[in-house]
Amino acid sequence: MKEKRAFGIFQDGLNIKVAQLILSNGIIKVESLDETILSSPLFREEEEIKDEVLPISPEVEDEDFTDLEDLDEDAFELPDLSDIDQTEDIEKLDENGDEVLPGQRELQNFLQIFPLDRGKISFSANDEQITYFKFDSDFAKSGLKKKLMKEMLTPKEIKSRNFTLGYIQNPNKSGLAFTHRGRFQLFHALRDINLVLSKERYFYSYIDPNEISLMNLIRHNYEFPADEFVLLLYIGIDYKVGIVMRDGMHIKTFPIIVPEADYETTRQAIYSKVILEQDVSDMAITKNVILIGDHVSDSDIEFFNSKAMDGDLIQRLTLKKLFIQEGTGTHITEENIARFAIPIALAWKTLDPKNKDFYHCNLLPPKVIENQKYFKIAWHGYFVLAGIFFMAYHGTVSNLVIKHDIIGFQKSNASLEIELSRNRGMIVKLNEIKTRLTELESNFEKVELLSGNKNLWYYILNTFSETLAANPISWLGEITSNDTGFDVSGFTTSRRSIITFSELFPDGDISSIMKYEVEDLTIWGFEISYSFPEARLIKQKDSPVTQLTQEISPEEEVEQEIIEEPKVEPKMVPKDDTITFISEDQLLQEALNDTEESTTRPVVPDEMITRDYRHILDVYFAGDYQAAIRLFDEFQQNYDYHDLSYDALYYQGECYFLLNKYQDAIRIFTQVYNKGKYKSPDALIMLGNTWEKLENYELAKENWIRVIDEFPSDELAVSARYKIEKMSGN
Template sequence: MANKKNQFSFGIFQDGLTVKIAELVLIDGSIKVLRLGKTELSAPLYPAPPEVRKDYTSVEEIEEKEEPKTDEESFDELEQLSKLEDLEISEDSVNISDQVAVLPEDGGLDIDQEEAIHGRQDLQKLLQSFPLHKGKIALSVSDEQVSYHQFDSAFASSRLRKKLKTEILSKEEIKSKNYSLDYIINPNGSGLAFVHRGPLELLTAVQEINPVITKQKFIYSHIDTNEITLMDLVNNCYEFPPEDFVTLLYIGNDYKVGIVMKDKNHIKTFPIIITETDPEKKRQAIYSKIILEQDISNTPITQHVILAGEDVSDEDVAFYQEKGFYWDPLKRLTLPDLDVVEKEDEESSEEKIAQYAIPIGLAWKALEPKNPNFYASNLLPSRIIENQKYFKIAWHGYLVLVLMFYFALSGTLKHLELKQEIIEIQRKTALTQSELQDIRRKIAAVNAVKNKINEIENKNEIVKTITGTKNQWHYILKGFSESFMNNKITWIDNLTADEKSFGIKASTSRRRNIIEFSNLFAENEISQISPIFIEDIPVWEFNMTYSYLDPDAIKTDPKVITTIEQEARNQTALDKDITEDEIILVYRSIINIYFNGNYNDAYDRFVEFRKLYPDHKRAYNAKYFTGECLYLKGKLSEAKQIFHDIVAVKGTKTPDAYMMLGNCYNKENDFEQAKFFWNKLVMEYPHNELAPLAAYKIQNL
């Protein structure tokens, strides 16, 4: 019988045709790596496309729940699995050292199915060398069958799992029940959902092999994605400054990714796709991919780089350290909290630990399911979890059950007596509450009428305050509006009013405009003029107070009404003799309108600017931005004409015009033309900051 004080766990990870297994043990609070092993399958475990096998456990639909599982509930579920006692080894257990699955004698299998059986035989030979029945088993899933989806935790306040399922999966997928879904919540509130579609082939294969090598059923702890397992190891074994980025670089046989984290939050994952087989060229290709990813994301993802997977030799580490990253030299993944039991016939090293990072991480989580540094995720089908929950009752357990029954019966009888009393009290209370609610409804109706009356009266007072008796403000505001239109580079900061007068606080870059505003209405007073500088351009702030117009004069004398309009016609739309600094200020104000998202207004102002100052150095940039405004408004044909004109000039905006021409043709689904202009940007301006983005767009076209 296994030592009850020792808890064993096994992590099984498949990377292409390579299967790795790690055996860990928890002894007196210390976790040790007992043994590591791997094998190369001669064929995939199941022919492609895999068939659903009814004889073994299939993936179950995620159970509908009123509330999503919290991390604490998920940890409790894993903890229950961790407390399962080790099953005793039967005295008459068969000797399975030479047993393997055999092919059917009827010859009814095709070539793919026969090869798949050979693949499972290879897996069986590896598994039967480990005492899997003594502990819990954790498995990985094929990354090719997993899709990841980022979301904000505010996406749903309740029933998050159900809403994620509805958002991510189609109705056909939900109906098929052939998927597993789970999610994690980062400390910063962001979330990452992941869905495994199709059968869990590694789980099915292990279940098939179980009865062949032992009569005892295997106990399964959890199933995790490779990405979650690797992040668990980094969170549990490393501490970095919260503002630093950390990239875990895993280079396996088929599974090659870079996982970017910050302050224990998942930021992004990018695949590493390379075709090189020569070690030196392979390293160079990986390094180039990382640097390109850093440039595209404009994020220092190489501040700290940790290396794991197959390519973790001293030569690999030396190559990346020689190349150098952001500031911290690349490190090979180490697990200082684990003790490695070294055997005479098995060499253990830092290199081997890094190679077996994923199976070790799976087994580690199985031993410590409530470790706060591990994500509470699990893709193990719910039916398997429920079937593994069992308990044993000894004689003292039955005694406890009898006592519980006695107290429950006594409590029930007492409860029935109290319930009758409560029912009578509730009846009287309900009658009183009904009367009270009726009174409250009447009071609420009266208060609502009072509030409505007060609201109408308040609005009437506001209208009277604003309009007075003759609606003077119509003429005041109209006068200000036309005066600002005719005296450019002047703006109002504040408008005040009381019973006797109204005033403005305004600013202008042309001092003579103050005189225009002083003549706007009769009986005015200039209380203050203060010079200031905005980006080295002199600006005058001034305060001016006016008396209200005479309502009777406005009503009886048409000249008063037309005075402001006549003065507006005597002003020019925009003086062309303003200074260079004032022109620059006008241009910057239009740029601010553009970047605030008001593209229609910005377009009109850019066009007017070019008409007024066609020879100014900013007219070229203004023409380019008219093209961007047209593009954002969806007028692609007009935008393309503008950008072609910019390219013809060969000025400073030529690279930007190439990029925008590619974007225009891409929106029109003319991918050849889009690729043509992006390629011209890369070839003609390789050092421009837009060149990497153009190359990325070409690659992903």
């Protein structure tokens, strides 16, 4: 029996994983697993692609191409590279002088180790370009594909035909649809690489979403009780997701978004997200957990098992029906099998396309599928072809020679690129030396500039003197300088004065603030770092304090807040007094709280609001729910006009729920629902969960029914039905 090979290629951020499988004597085996990390993306983000979009032609728009697996390799007549239009695309790139990006060059060098022209290739779809839509059995009664296009795409997108659509269906006719917009980066990059690495045209088999690949492995290698939930927990570099299945069917998918932190904190945040998802959805998803991806080491298994409840089963993915080719070495371990799960699934489906356990869907553009199909013509067609051939022969011979030379030049260029990559380390070192020399030259210029201006320190000290005079009971302790700036330490009885001091010179950075309690007086110690002001811009001019005083009109002076500072002589701080360290953000917030509310709301940058919100989420995910409640409440008071204030209100309700403060949780979730925004279905689910905890099952059921009635297309409606059925069964 002829051996067949397949290659699965999976991209996770800049990480590329490739699995090479072989079908020999009816047995599928792993031949090779390898990966690389690119230094840059395959394409520039702003790059516009012309003549590379593969639209769906009207003739094939409604065709189903899932029967591609029925065609053998021998049934395809693959033309020489000179016969396909892909070379014309490369010629356009050469004529325009487009530069080959480092990521494309590195991918080309990496793929040279695989015999891609001797098998079929499958890819993972770009996850960030896919949108999903869950539909029920009523939706799928008739005209499913047209309904899905109308539901998931705008008329403009449908008209552009720059998309591919696929779906899977469960036995009850419900299912999951997915649409990929734009081009497939891996596919287009490999088309270009094909021209350099091989004269044979590569054969492309499938492009599947990551969720489909992972579910295929579970359906084919595991058997679970039909009434038990199974959680596939895939933790990769950029791609992190949880997939819930039951009885071999897709139930739901939830993203796993965790803040960047150390390894232990990340694992804890992942576990907290899973537990919260289980509590919110009221599904026992931790009963069977399968770990997949880059976090499947023995220590990861041990960590999650230490958190598991009695009766929960947490294990690393194992593929019992997959074998390992002899002589492949020891690098193909159970841990690597779990890490390379997605590319393995892609290659496996390519070698066994008729497997009933695999979902039969394909996002490969229909035009590519059509171009790879073998076709036959009638006897009279040969006369037509002969006439066309003789008419075009003389015009194409010279063109074929030129294209052949181009391929030769590209191969020579690839060899030079490999040689150049060996010297890349030396080039990097030379660039580092060049950068260092530039920095030294810049420093010399600064020193020369500063040393040539005698007014610099006079300007600095004079500015401090005038500012201290305008801010009574403030004094400096020490001023020290360095190559690029200077540091100042001092004391004041007014917290707002510290902010004024930080704005005197460029790049003012408050590095520390300390609070001293001396008898009945509060003294604030501070340390601030500055950059030197540009010496050539320093002239004999009024200080900022004087200018500020001159610019205030009498009317504005009346409206300003008058703050009388106590006139107390500075005292030394006793060693046994309490010192409290306060961050710059806390100082800003306290200063705002001490100032009476203005008639005009201060404009706070959106980046600062988002940063504060993410900080509170870190506290929430760390499990400090009491502190999170306080911070969420302060956030709503400070930024009640911002959209994130609504999200903060909802998560405050979850904190009360997790602390068993159910009456407070009911109050908060009711407010969330009454606002009528996008968290309304979540609020109704949580209201039902809260009343269930209080054993008021009628009110719990009433809130779940409202989810189904008011939000029938929301995925939480499925959870609501399940909760009602479960409660009715009990």
